[in-house]
Amino acid sequence: MLKSKASSNATDQRNTTRLRVLDQIRATRAISRIDIATALDTSPATITSATADLLSAGLIQETEGEPQSKSARRGRPRVLLKLHGGCHIIAGVKVARHQISVILVDFEGTEIASYTHPLDEARMAPEAFTRTIRSALDLACGAANHSLTDLSGVCIGIAGLIDAEKNFVHWSSSLTERNVDLSPLLSKALPCPAFIENDANLVAKAEQLFGLGKGLKTFLVVTIEHGIGLGIVFDGKLYRGERGCGAEFGHLKVQLDGALCQCGQRGCLEAYVGEYALIREATIASQMTDPKTLSDILSAAQAGDTRSISVLSRAGQMFGMGLSNLINLFDPECIILSGTRGSFEYLHSEEVMARVKSGVVSVDAPLPEIKVNHWGDSMWAKGAAAYGIEQVSILKVRELAANAN
Ligand SMILES: [Zn+2]
The missing domain is CATH 3.30.420.40 (ATPase, nucleotide binding domain)
Structure with missing residues (x-):
């Protein structure tokens, strides 16, 4: 059945709110509903409804905070919301010239395991590339007593001109071919959603979340390894360019x-x-x-x-x-030079x-x-994992909306 435009706009609006709430919880680690409403300048009723959806999807959980009144023993403990770390395992992958680094993290970004896989060939045909990623992930999961099917998402960072929204590689020094749509190959090779992103963008994301870019609105990250990359964080957001070919x-x-x-x-x-x-x-x-x-x-x-x-x-x-x-x-505001x-x-x-x-x-x-x-390769992979968490969050929130219809 065709959805009306008004109902689809309302769904988009609800999804945007759920994602903003999720981001706020991630940024603060643990926060009450009323504090989320204040931070997002949204009505408490809207926040209550969004958090109920996120709780039912298992993405967040309730936890007890400090009592509201310090003096009164009978002060009720505050109910806070935090991410449900165990709900998803996400892999961040960085493909460098001589090796693939894999990091497995939970939904909160806490590292579960990391693994390095040597590469015989720096440049691979697209199918060989996705096969190699799969075997690196297989080994990484195996070493951590998990299986590939435990993963909710994989984010892969490679050098080159990448249209991240489409998993389309215009050009990369890791591939022997130009203009490769990696989506069908990744779907064939992996049992979970996979996302490709320019590796310098992933370092910029990691700098913004855990590194020297924390709290900055506009900064640049220049990555130095085999080649030179640039990640642009403009007004708090990654700037990729219209076709993913910027920077x-x-x-x-x-x-x-x-x-x-x-x-x-x-x-x-x-x-x-x-x-x-x-x-x-x-x-x-x-x-x-x-x-x-x-x-x-x-x-x-x-x-x-x-x-x-x-x-x-x-x-x-x-x-x-x-x-x-x-x-x-x-x-x-600043330029961060990042390398080994x-x-x-x-x-x-x-x-x-x-x-x-x-x-x-x-x-x-x-x-x-x-x-x-x-930063070493594990930190590039950490940026990939952070991007993977973001993408899995978007997918899960979309699923929530689809299930509600
Ligand atoms: Zn050139």
């Missing part, structure tokens, strides 16, 4: 017809700063034999190899120029910061703070 900081052009980038174009920032670019240049220029990894170049530079020093210093200057462009464009400890010090040296300063349009106000956060 491609690594492919910002810094040189007309410059070095060849792995995206196929020339002159991208990543073609000067990405690990592959450094290895390419150091292979030609270094006095040492065939650097295989960034740490080979870093060690050579530390040992005084002048050409390795020059490769890193040029990368730093290009990066500094890129950061000043970001500041000129966004004027953010010991791997990108040359990208936030004093010389790089001087380059940033010289590239920012000069005003009589201090520059946005540039902070450094050292």
Whole structure:
């Protein structure tokens, strides 16, 4: 039966309220109904109805708070609402070049287990990619005495241009093909809903929820690993662009017809700063034999190899120029540089910061703070799990509405 537009609008409105209530409970950990009503500027009756729905779906539970009156022993304990951690298990997955990191969390985001799976191939055909994700998840669940069917959702972070709403990959350095709709392949490979998201966006989400971005409205996260990624949190929300192709900081052009980038174009920032670019240049220029990894170049530079020093210093200057462009464009509260400890010090040296300063349009106000956060792959996966929790919440609230009709 066709639903009328008015009834569908009312359902949307109820779902929005349920999700806002769920977010408020998540943000505060435990909160009373009346405090939710105040925080959301909504009537207590609306909140009572929304929380009843969430309770019946098992997404939240009641818990006892402190008595309302400290002096009176007979003061009734306040009834608070908290998330029901055990109601769902969600997996966050980060696909890097040489490994897949998996983290299993409960609905509250508490870690149940984490697992690392080595990768033989950095680039895979789409079917091999989803098969590999499945076996990594199988092993991760098995190690935690769970099975794949226990999962309510999986969020997978990969580098590249991703339309997260459609699970569509325009381009990724993890896939051998362009324009891949991963939805049918993921449905075939996994028994639960799966969501694909750009990995830098997941780090931005993790920074916003648990890291240096907590409480900030507008900030940028630049991720540094094999490539360079950017997550934009604008007015408290992730900004993805209309087609999911925004925030491609690594492919910002810094040189007309410059070095060849792995995206196929020339002159991208990543073609000067990405690990592959450094290895390419150091292979030609270094006095040492065939650097295989960034740490080979870093060690050579530390040992005084002048050409390795020059490769890193040029990368730093290009990066500094890129950061000043970001500041000129966004004027953010802060920029967080995120990567593995010991791997990108040359990208936030004093010389790089001087380059940033010289590239920012000069005003009589201090520059946005540039902070450094050292995160390993497990934290990327944690961001993926946070996004997974959000998506599972949306699905479960939609199911609630569908069951009520
Ligand atoms: Zn590029």
